[in-house]
Amino acid sequence: MGVDVQVEQLNAWFGKTQALRDINLKMLANHATAIIGPSGCGKSTFVRCINRMHETVPEARVDGHIRIGELNVYNGTSATQVRRQIGMVFQKPNPFPTMSIYDNVAAGLKLNGFRDRRRLDEIVERSLSMAALWDEVKDALRKQSGASLSGGQQQRLCIARALAVEPEVLLMDEPCSALDPISTSKIEELIFQLKQRYTIVIVTHNMQQASRVAEYTGFFLLGNLIEFDKTEKIFTNPSDKRTEDYITGRFG
Amino acid sequence: MATQADRADLRVSLRRRGIDLLSTLAAGGAVVLVLLPLCAVFGYLIYSGIGSLNWAFLTQTPKPVGEAGGGMANAIAGSVLILLIASILGVPVGIGAGIYLAEYARGRFGDIIRFTADILNGVPSIVIGIVAYGIVVLRQRHFSALAGGVALAIMMVPTITRATEEMLLLVPTTVREAAYGLGVSRWRTTLSITLRTATSGVITGVMLAFARIAGETAPLLFTAFGNTYWNWNVNQPTAALPLQIFVYAISPFDEWHRQAWAGALVLIVLIVISVSAVRIAAGRGMLKGTS
Numbered sequence: 322m323g324v325d326v327q328v329e330q331l332n333a334w335f336g337k338t339q340a341l342r343d344i345n346l347k348m349l350a351n352h353a354t355a356i357i358g359p360s361g362c363g364k365s366t367f368v369r370c371i372n373r374m375h376e377t378v379p380e381a382r383v384d385g386h387i388r389i390g391e392l393n394v395y396n397g398t399s400a401t402q403v404r405r406q407i408g409m410v411f412q413k414p415n416p417f418p419t420m421s422i423y424d425n426v427a428a429g430l431k432l433n434g435f436r437d438r439r440r441l442d443e444i445v446e447r448s449l450s451m452a453a454l455w456d457e458v459k460d461a462l463r464k465q466s467g468a469s470l471s472g473g474q475q476q477r478l479c480i481a482r483a484l485a486v487e488p489e490v491l492l493m494d495e496p497c498s499a500l501d502p503i504s505t506s507k508i509e510e511l512i513f514q515l516k517q518r519y520t521i522v523i524v525t526h527n528m529q530q531a532s533r534v535a536e537y538t539g540f541f542l543l544g545n546l547i548e549f550d551k552t553e554k555i556f557t558n559p560s561d562k563r564t565e566d567y568i569t570g571r572f573g
Numbered sequence: 574m575a576t577q578a579d580r581a582d583l584r585v586s587l588r589r590r591g592i593d594l595l596s597t598l599a600a601g602g603a604v605v606l607v608l609l610p611l612c613a614v615f616g617y618l619i620y621s622g623i624g625s626l627n628w629a630f631l632t633q634t635p636k637p638v639g640e641a642g643g644g645m646a647n648a649i650a651g652s653v654l655i656l657l658i659a660s661i662l663g664v665p666v667g668i669g670a671g672i673y674l675a676e677y678a679r680g681r682f683g684d685i686i687r688f689t690a691d692i693l694n695g696v697p698s699i700v701i702g703i704v705a706y707g708i709v710v711l712r713q714r715h716f717s718a719l720a721g722g723v724a725l726a727i728m729m730v731p732t733i734t735r736a737t738e739e740m741l742l743l744v745p746t747t748v749r750e751a752a753y754g755l756g757v758s759r760w761r762t763t764l765s766i767t768l769r770t771a772t773s774g775v776i777t778g779v780m781l782a783f784a785r786i787a788g789e790t791a792p793l794l795f796t797a798f799g800n801t802y803w804n805w806n807v808n809q810p811t812a813a814l815p816l817q818i819f820v821y822a823i824s825p826f827d828e829w830h831r832q833a834w835a836g837a838l839v840l841i842v843l844i845v846i847s848v849s850a851v852r853i854a855a856g857r858g859m860l861k862g863t864s
Contacts, residue, residue: 377753379679405756415747419769429755432765479751486755 323350323520324390331385353521355535372407408483414475416467425467429486452481473504622838651812658722663729671737690731702792718811721797736778740771790815
């Protein structure tokens with residue numbers, strides 16, 4: 322089951338440049354929250370702070386509190402522990418190129434020392450099924466490399482890989498921006514299924530996508546969270562002028 | 574009717590095709606220039622060496638001057654032994670240093686290591702022989718296969734280090750991030766994901782270094798020293814093909830000259846076989862669609 326993600330007073334920097342300013346936000350369990358905003362507004366940085374990926378960049382710095390259920394992300398927990406509870410799907414599909422489809426999905430468990438092969442088989446099948454990829458790849462699991470799949474299949478493979486470690490939260494950083502419309506609609510359907518069980522945070526450039534998949538939407542601009550509300554409200558009756566300008570296409 | 578614009582188009586396309594043809598020819602010519610010396614060397618080796626190459630050459634130790642026959646079996650074995658020692662010592666250090674440079678070194682310290690490796694790459698091999706003489710032979714008080722192995726290992730390290738670093742840096746950040754995102758620790762990611770993704774490139778680097786040291790003579794002159802008998806003891810002076818070739822080639826005897834050619838041929842064939850074997854072994858287990 323998903324858990325709430327609570328962000329308090331989050332600030333983030335790249336070197337001397339501040340990328341996020343005083344972000345306060347609560348993302349609800351079993352809902353999808355969309356993060357929208359123009360390029361460079363801090364959307365990606367924001368989700369990368371949630372699973373502590375931001376700090377893997379040289380000279381990057383974070384300050385503030387994030388709680389995922391009971392887990393305090395920036396206090397008393399190691400980054401690897403945090404990341405095991407949070408799945409992440411990236412902008413460009415990034416399967417491990419030398420691994421088979423099976424090994425790609427099993428990677429998170431295997432590399433963390435999980436050895437029970439029968440359980441692994443089950444988890445791989447279940448994760449691929451949840452990612453709506455099982456039927457397409459079940460005959461080539463060990464024979465084909467993950468990189469041999471099409472772009473859309475690769476992205477679903479990456480989703481399966483993220484689900485295999487049984488996270489509570491799923492972060493998606495523009496998961497469809499490299500995909501064609503058919504693959505995009507498959508992933509969107511998938512998000513609908515997945516939010517029954519996970520807390521989903523999805524960064525997107527596509528406002529239609531935000532309105533289709535997310536109950537809540539946050540609008541970021543220049544590192545500030547301008548407005549956060551029900552998706553419907555953001556798109557039909559935003560309270561901030563800048564949000565309105567953005568969604569009506571006046572800039573960005 | 575051809576208008577002026579049409580004619581201009583035709584001129585452009587002719588010019589393009591001309592340039593295309595020229596560049597193709599130039600590239601093809603360069604390939605021939607690269608392959609020509611290789612084929613010439615190999616062909617001449619076969620021509621000069623094949624006559625003295627026989628079963629005895631591969632199975633017997635050298636005969637005293639004046640006696641016909643005999644072979645370089647002990648030198649072949651010695652070379653295998655010394656190269657094995659060199660690889661065991663040099664490959665892990667080289668790959669380890671490469672990993673450090675690519676994944677962990679930041680700033681000045683990394684630059685210093687990189688610079689040192691490049692300098693070491695350019696140090697004359699005889700100097701490296703002297704170093705190995707100083708640190709192994711003088712301490713042991715006698716020449717040995719181990720000393721030869723150490724000298725060759727020192728020569729291997731910088732090549733492997735730089736090749737490993739380059740290959741690891743080619744692995745996209747997104748692949749590392751995928752692993753971090755799964756909660757995989759940094760060292761585990763480096764070994765199981767980054768290094769594995771770069772394996773074929775790293776192997777190329779290792780084989781390049783191996784092929785280079787396999788033919789080295791100078792560093793062995795006062796380390797492995799040479800031996801006219803069988804020796805499998807790493808602490809004893811040991812024969813090696815390049816040494817044997819050197820000694821035979823500068824001798825005044827025709828029979829030895831012929832054997833030196835045969836030895837050179839065997840050396841080249843051994844290098845080709847070992848490099849291909851490693852490539853084939855590494856190629857196994859690769860999956861469909863792996864680039």
